[in-house]
Amino acid sequence: MASRSRRRGAELVAALHAAVLAELEEAGLGRLTMEGVARRAGTAKTTLYRRWATPGALLLEAIGAAYPVEEPSPAADDLRGDLIRALELLLEWSRHPSARAVQAILTERHRYPELTAGLQEVFDGAGSRFTATVLRHYARLGHLDPAALTPVVEDLGEALVLKYGIDTGSEPGPDRLAEIVDQAILPAVRAGRVPTGPESE
Template sequence: MAAEPQTTDHRKRPRRRGDALIAAILHATVQELEERGYAALTMEGVAERARASKASLYRRWPTRAELVMDAVYSVIPDPGELPDTGELRGDLISVLTRTARLLDGPAGQALRGLMAEVLPSPERMGQVRAHAQGMGRQMMEEVTRRAVHRGEISPEALAPRRMEVGQALLRNHFLFHHEPISDEMVEEIVDEVLLPLFNTSPVNSAT
């Protein structure tokens, strides 16, 4: 006698709560972005893939944009885990290369889709900008802090706006040129823009 087929109804499975449920939903969102892209991503599709209820998604993320932002930034490495190459140039190349690889994957698809979706809303546009700038700034702050500790640059060189320059150049190229960011471009940004910038004090650079 043939065995009865196993049910796949998520309601029959052990219920997940808290961090486990959130992690499953964010992971499912990233997978949906990889396979379907931002435009085709739906809350229903994410819920089905995560074997969760739509209600559990909407309780935490009222909109698709908010869910996608959290999902994308859940896969970005912690700034404290960035490799230490022993020099500022190597660290800057490492940071910008990581950003370039992220933009070439689901994070890039999400960023393009989010920009188009939230552009009419200044409030939501501000949320996307805060997410994007915040993580990039943290990575730059980490590698420049190391450089100060090694004596490569002066603490006075770490003006807040300078922390955004490298990441902003990458995002600008990605959004407006629609092509992968090459290793050569990363090195050009580091050698021609960031290293001269961080080796100049704010007072001197303004004169």
């Protein structure tokens, strides 16, 4: 349990985000309470209720705050590298407590439909992520045909990373990430490359 301090503003919010994620991992969704989060964060329960009506609302905000944002090459001149970095970012996020919180909610989606709906709102509000962000950036600058960026193509990299984890019980290494990009994503979007556009690789 954290000791009480005079944290305020962003520092306090960050501490409460960390506390609710840690409390979830220890107690589970069914036993997630404001009391437990406040005790872990070393603050008063009333502090939480001033901003969040339920521990679920705090949990969803913590997930949203930790959801990563890609930064593709501004000039869109390294499609392959940007796609690989997007998959690396996915792996980095998968190790974060917020990713495990997402998994906990989705695993019990039928018991917690409101949390599941709230999680979808977090994802919708965040917009596209990972390889979809990269592909849309390149299409916006005229390097790829937007028509080639179907939902299946946008999800391809993430799906193959997930399948690798299910099949092997481990994360794909750098070589496998490069193979996913070279053998799956790039071939899928090359058919829709704008013929007059600059090279994407």
